[in-house]
Amino acid sequence: MTGRVRVQEAFKLALSIMLTFWLALEMDWDMPRYAALAIVVISLGTTGASLQKGVMRILGTTVGLVVGLTVIAVLSQHQWLALGFFCLYFLVIGYFVQFSPYSYAWYVAGFLPPLVWASAYGHGDLSSQTFHYATFRYLETTAGIVIYTLVCALLWPIKAGDQLKKVGAAFLNDVRDLFTVLCGDLAVDPPKKPEPDALQTSVAGRLSQMQGLFQAAYADTPSIQRCKPLWETARINTRALVDALALWHQTIADCRDLDPEKLLPGLSKHLATLDKRLERITALWQEDLVKGDPAKETEDTLLLKKRGIPVRKHTLSTLSHFDRAVFMNFLQQLKILEQATRDLLHSLRIIKGLDAEKEVSVSSPTSDPYESSGWEPQRLRKALFPVLCFIAAYFFWIYVNPPGGPSLPATVISISLSLLTTPISPVLMLIVMLVVMWTVVAPVYFFLMPALSAGFGLLGLIFVYTFVFGYVGAKSPALKLVPILLFVMMTGISNTQAYSFFGLAVPSLMLGLVLIIIAVVHMLWTPSRPERVILGSIKRFFKGCEKVTAAFAYGDPKTWEKGRILRKRYAESFLLPGVRQLAASQKHLDYKLFPDNDPDKVARLIAALHQVIHRFHALAIAFDQVGAKAPDLLNAADPITKTLREKIQSVFKKWARFKPSDTLEKERTAIEKIARNLESRLDAQEEDGFADEEGAEALYAVLGALRGLIQSMGETRESLSSINWGQWQRSRF
Template identity: 40%
Template sequence: MQQAFKLALSMVLLYWLALSLNWELPKYGALAIALISLDTTGASLSKGIMRIIGTTFGLGVGMLGLALFAQDSSLTLVYHALYLVVIGYFMQSSRYAYAWLVAGFMPSLVWATTYGKIDYAFSFATFRYLETTAGVVIYTAISIILWPQHAGDALNRHGQEFWQQFQELFATYRHQLEKGELTDDAPAKRAKLAGTLSQMLSTIDAAYGDTPSVASRKRAWESFRVASRATVDAMEPWQQSIADCRQLDLDRLLPQVHSSLETLQQRLARIESLWQARSAGEEASEPEDGDESLLQWQELKLVQDSGVRLSHLERAALLNFASQLNLLHRTSGRLLRIMRVLSDLSPVKELDAHALPTDLYRPPRWDAARFTFGLLPAVSFIVGWFFWIYVNPPTGPSVPNLAVSFGLMAVRTPMNVLRLVPIVFIVLWGLVAPVYFLVMPRLSTGPELLSLIFVFVFLARLFLVGRLTALRSVVLPAFVVISGISNNQSYSFMGIVSGAMLVLFALVIVGIVQTLMGSMKSEQTMLNSVRWFFSGCARVTSSYAWERHGNRTGSQVQRKRYLDSMVLPASAKVQALKKRLDYKQFPDNSPDKVQQLDDAMQSIVNRLQALENSQHEFANHAKQLPDSFAVVTDRLRVSLQSVFERWAKLEPRDVMNDQQTELKQFTHELESQFDGLQANSEQSEFDDEVLASLYATIGSVRGLVDAMANAQMVLNQINWNQWATPRF
């Protein structure tokens, strides 16, 4: 109720100010309030600032376009289309996507509004900027004065939930290691932790705006952002490696494993206690050793004289397990150091030596898939332009302009815009039109009109919550735009009909473009995502060429690009799509089978990440190994790449079985190579570190092969032809 009151009061104050000063376009200030109103002051302020920045830049680009190409329609079309290509591409990878979105639709809005009356351009730009800024300032001021909800408080809550869930998931994986079974709730815990992490990281940006204690330590919080993601990412490859060596006698082979796990658990508990103290505003306790016992740990190493005879592949699995656990130790250790800085127990300069690189999760500069997807607004604008030219609807150039807005929305939040058609029409004719035609004409004074605005906005904010929040984002803008409240108020049935036609034309245009650029059917999108996923896996595998004489840094960058642009997004899309599939229409592909497909793909993702971690260490020693070993590993790489490529073509039947003979031959050859390496090691030609890194890498490869074998069984269960059948 407090949030509803603040939003309604802000809207009333904006309209009172605009009507008192006789502003031309009060709807734009009200629109800004409706769109930036979020639960916390910091989040609203952050979004408001992004709207002002986007408006400023977009108005400048729009005015420049009028100055250069107002007399040439073809150049105007090219100018706006090229601009939208740039906006659509960079918006997808930016933390400030909302600013890009506003900057994207503003130039076409300037053009459409001033078409045929270019002398009005400066006045429009001035009032648009003035009223947008006024809306942001008014709502931010009200949020600060009345019942302020600081993003820092939300950050504390999300962080507390995150650390509790992280420790629960770690305890689940530790139970798997010690008891030999993974509890059924592990997938749910993983998904819940990922959601909480996303909430926590997004809240950090909002906390910069309204929580001084967070803003003053922005550098440390940015390091925390990277380290927390790295620690979560390190957990899954370690969990995947547990099953590979669960049957081995870890107490004799890795006697430090239990003490290492205990240290890790104590470190996580210490991080949580520091977070609780910081959240409560209390001074964190400093142990006598300055947490050195938790910051320092002995890396797991295989006991050579354990008396247990291991095959080469068992040794590889064991060392891969140790390597992944050591990585989890390193990332969590960095996280503890950062928490000590945030708790004022350590100086900020410690981050220089121990923090992870800030660009660890920065997307690649060039991504063909992102470029293709980002073309939607530009293509929609072009189609809307020719629709306006040749059909000449009564809404005029507003059609291509609104098509840009919907296209940008679909890029920022992937959706099928055609589904908005019934929602928009229900809102327009069921909620807004009755108020516009039956109530507003009966109001004859300013206080009556402002009272109506307050009641409508208050009720919309009060009742449209939870799952209906998205509906609120349609109701309030529709009310503001359709009502057109100003000192020159008029009521027109044709006005609302034209508005409905405008929305219909724009949505249909964007929907058609979406369909032509890529199917919007859930099952078709699922097929394309699976293909894209395995194509990315094939490319990642192909880049693991022998780096002895190659460009090691270039290969790492290439693999990261394929992981970030193909493998990870496709896996995330499958997770989202499984909730939208029509299982009744496709009975052969039950929810259980789709869940198994999702799990199999996620397992491959974790194995690829584990392989990358091992490869990073192994690459330092590759030049010490003989060329004969390179020949074997390259053949293995080509074989695995071939499997992924055939899966990408949806040829899942017995692909792995076809490779079994070859894989067994590779196993025998690797055994022979290892025998030779051990003999050379005894002659001091190779040190133990070289062999350990090599074994860990082979263990990661073996884990990937096992994950692929499991994926083969899952893929054979899916009826791909049923999903591939076109339907309308």
């Protein structure tokens, strides 16, 4: 973000908050802080993202206020029934806030009911107070969102569609560079080129950024919104392209010694076609609607043509069955990559008006293969955290009656729910908020605001304060959110303004108690030491590997479909969260306490686990294809592959229990015996002749992917052997 853009964004934020307070004071609204609060939290980098989050806040506010009013009407005289209802309600909210595309709406709907309940508690005219709070909270939240949206739309609008164009172009350039590096790796003696790891990290980062920009662009860019189903297809295809490239990368090292050029005489020409296709995709991405160019039309027709890759079958037949399997796995992943590039080029041509829409099958968002599964036990466990925080705060309020009264548990649930999506140390949060409150907000509240005798001066102060922190916060959202949020919430600006030391002291004490309660529950509910978190993550990962391996069973179509669903669920519940948590926790390790486990060893372990995930993904693709094309071949090989599957499960099971890492070596003899039996079976089948040549190739691809998984397990074993587990397991207290 340039300096000019930072000034413009800070000006828009400051102007919106100043206008909001002016309107509230002019109309004598008594809760303008909620309007300003809404503006602060929805002020994002693009107009579309802000509008989208504003709509989510209004939707969540509507649901939350309705639920809060219902609780007051039905359970106001039953504190323990109210506690039970809130616990169940927060459990549901905490579960869906972790993965729903409407996560922010779920969050707002979660923290508002206890605030409605707290606002009415202890008032004689219960119904009047509750209705007043709900009405003005809704009114002022909506007013703040409308004002900020209008300001963003009229002054220097930043459209997400333009950002998507820039980020997408950079993403596709990185993809093409990565493809070029991987093509160089195919040589028997590959030239020295940049390592693909940095490019893969860049590709993954830009892809993640693009996913959010797509949703924002639907809100602020009409040309993208009108073609939303087509852009959704393109979004899914970009993810498919990255996955295909990653899986193909895993197979390159496996078959490099086989010299793929000898087996595929047209490989270089085919790779050159893929490179041209990526170049054309990048060019189309950066263009607006274009008229057909005859030369480009002819070129695109050739690029979109599906071409087979001829295989020298005589040379292939000289390979052992397992070398043949490795090669077939490489060929299958290359075909998947070829299909992914062709699909993306085709969808972009339709978006740009070069092809008819009916010529491509459009996937709706609900058919997104990357969409998270609805059920995941680990999410339910995490959702219990805000529930436990609320229960602890509720009993603390009942039996201690601290400052803030019922607002204490209401504030606890608001912060604890936010920690589900934005993990941060409660202790660090407490320190930061108290420091900002007393070094930034308090001087303004005690010395500057009382000296202002007119509304013009107060509005000017609001504008300057928010502009300064809006500008500073362009580099770090926390530098914007924390000072402005505390200012609008703690100063209590209204037409009945009063200044008191206790006006800040009591909220500071309550905030301290809130974060202490959350910190205590967090410490008891989750392991606080990073090495313990790492051990739990590794155990979770290998437990998931054991479950995923068990799901590779085939008997009938129902069993196959059930296994496919279970593999996806286990990968999302165990493998991906486990390696993410491991990567996050290793940043907080004090390596001086663990001299045998240096950062390089931990990094190699994380890389090995990532490779296992890729190998499982490749195996799942090959397994599904052979199940669809040649289920009889799969069933015929199942007695042998079942034994192999059980051996692999046994290794993962022992690794999950931190048994000796040489477990794989102990099973190697049995695995080699199974491999010989499988080769004998394939020899006999080859002599009789395969009834389905395409099915046979798919079966070989499964065996190649399985061999790749076993090789990645060997690399994982080496990484596990280099770790001194005793140092991490030893108690420090």
